[in-house]
Amino acid sequence: MSAIVKKRKVDLECRAFNPKWEKYFFTERFGQTQCLICLKTVAVLKEYNMRRHWETQHQASSSASMSVAERKEVIVKLSGNFQKSTSLFRKQTTEADKVTRASYKVSRLLARRIKPFTDGDFIKECIMVVIDSLCPEKRSALESVSLSPRTVCRRIEEMSDSVNDSLKTCCSNFDAFSLTLNESTDMKDTAQLAIFIRGVTAALQVYEEFLQLVPLHGTTTGQDIFDAVLQCVKQHSLDLSRLVCVTTDGAPSMTGKKKGAASLLVRHCEAAGHTQPIHKVHCIIHQESLCSKSANLTDVMSVVVKVVNSILSRSLNHRQFQALTDEVNAHYGDMLYFCEVRWLSHGAMLSSVCGLQEEIATFLRQKNLSGVDHFSNPQWLARLALLTDITTHLKK
Secondary structure (H helix, E strand, O other): OOOOOOOOOHHHHOOOOOHHHHHHOEEEEOOEEEEOOOOOEOOOOOHHHHHHHHHHHHOOOHHHHOOHHHHHHHHHHHHHHHHHHHHHHHHHHHHHHHHHHHHHHHHHHHHHOOOOOOHHHHHHHHHHHHHHHHOHHHHHHHHOOOOOHHHHHHHHHHHHHHHHHHHHHHHHOOOEEEEEEEEEEOOOOOEEEEEEEEEEOOOOOEEEEEEEEEEEOOOOOHHHHHHHHHHHHHHOOOOHHHEEEEEEOOOHHHHOOOOOHHHHHHHHHHHOOOOOOOEEEEOHHHHHHHHHHHHOOHHHHHHHHHHHHHHHOOHHHHHHHHHHHHHOOOOOOOOOOOOHHHHHHHHHHHHHHHHOHHHHHHHHHHHOOOOOOHHHOHHHHHHHHHHHHHHHHHHO
């Protein structure tokens, strides 16, 4: 039997370009030798290959009759032109990257501001007007930025897919996580189920992310919500064996013992063989809402609003009250006017009333106005202080 001859692998020979080979009008580019005249490359870094290319392709050209000095001068000139063309190509690639990046940033702003995709053309038109006034020489660079509705839509979809992939990668690293479910109806009478996730990794890094918003076009029973949550869990490749807590509001479709979404989710985990304890927690936002109802502080607010408006709605009373606060050098020089439309002034108005309760009691007594009994009642003043603390805390 004849011996098996192994073929040589050129890549393992670690060949390098020899500067002496430039006499054949070759130069090195990205690990390959390229002819400066016809821009062709040779497969193997060997002097024989380059000499053969020169003799077969360019021996009859005018370069063959040049002297050594003239040939060196031409080689330097051709190498310079070659480097310029390469740098120009890189520059064009960089400019194209900047144009694409600008298109993505504008599309992201449109998505964050919930603006229609057609606004991209209008934004570009506005930019071009500004450019024509300030720096017309940059018009050509900005004209290439594509902000058509189709392009903006594609950019937003690509960014959404990227965020979704990043979220899946983040969720796959959770050692334990909890889900928060909140179902409400939007302006179009469509039920929307908001799903949030909070997880912790082995390195004790805590992440809290908005997972998905699921529209519920039909009924909103516990089974419907459970099915939507289960579909979301599958889409994001969540491991239910790491689920430790489910937070919901107080709706029966969420917290029902038999048909509630949280109970159905717990029973589904048990049926799948997941033995970890899963806690069901009431949402803190709805806890505050229930607390405000059980505290029964409505009568305190109505008295405060009535007293404040009786002082500030009349010019004479307002001027006399300001004179009183100036006379006693009170911390608050005046109170804030309140009405139901300006509901955000709850905290600031209550804080000023709490700080001026003695001056208010004195003024009401002097003017014989209603409400003076409440400002001299310690229990009512304690409830006023509680309401002030709650509204100030919630405003932060």
